[in-house]
Amino acid sequence: MNRGKLKQILLITDGCSNHGEDPAAMAALASEQGITVNVIGIADEKAVDEDAMREIESIAASGGGVSQTVYTKSLSQTVQMVTRKAMTQTIQGVVNKELQQILGKKVSMEELPPDKRGEVLEVVDELGETMQLELVILVDASASMTPKLPTVKEALLDLSISLNSRIGENEFSVCVFPGKRADAEMVIDWTPRLGSISSMFSKLSAGGLTPTGPAIREGAALFSKKKKSRRDMLDDEEYRYEGGR
Secondary structure, three states: OOOOEEEEEEEEEOOOOOOOOOHHHHHHHHHHOOOEEEEEEEEOOOOOOHHHHHHHHHHHHHOOOOEEEEEHHHHHHHHHHHHHHHHHHHHHHHHHHHHHHHHOOOOOHHHOOHHHHHHHHHHHHHHHHHOEEEEEEEEEOOHHHHHHHHHHHHHHHHHHHHHOOOOOOEEEEEEEEOOOOOOOEEEEEEEOOOOOHHHHHHOOOOOOOOOHHHHHHHHHHHHHHHHHHHHHHHHHHHHHHOOOO
């Protein structure tokens, strides 16, 4: 089957959005572009905000992704689990569509005979290790996240180590919201490793509103900007090769 790319947004937040577009609507638009939106909600151990948790579930449902509520101390393990689970879920969806084309009818893996189902699951596992992953990480940097950012940093470093053990290529980009001069700000451009995240988080200053919807919109836009940037670079190289400069 076509290996293609896995395009995902991982949103890490602890509260309700209060500025800009509806985040669930922005997640739905991202999903229409082939981008899965996954959400990790960091709960306060003293008092869980039910409205915030409902919003987190709504964003993930609209974005075709996975949501999980977690306390700060369990964040690292949850980030890896959600990312892996979302990858598997996305691949299973692609496999289901290809099965429908092959068999000429709507069918899911659960409807296949056990031996065939096992073969398909092996394909899903293999693709989970070999498909190219493009991941935009959106980090809530509003005031309430101040004591949680060090844990977020450690969780993302662990995620980088975990994903870089895959056979397939990985590329990450990290945005925080709100930014210093905009609703969302890219703090790490596309890179195969997140080693630079340590220095980045030490420079963050949490505070301000929580523009989750605009952050998702900007995160989705990074995928097309990345594609355009590569195309411009290739055009420039071709121009130089032909003696234009």
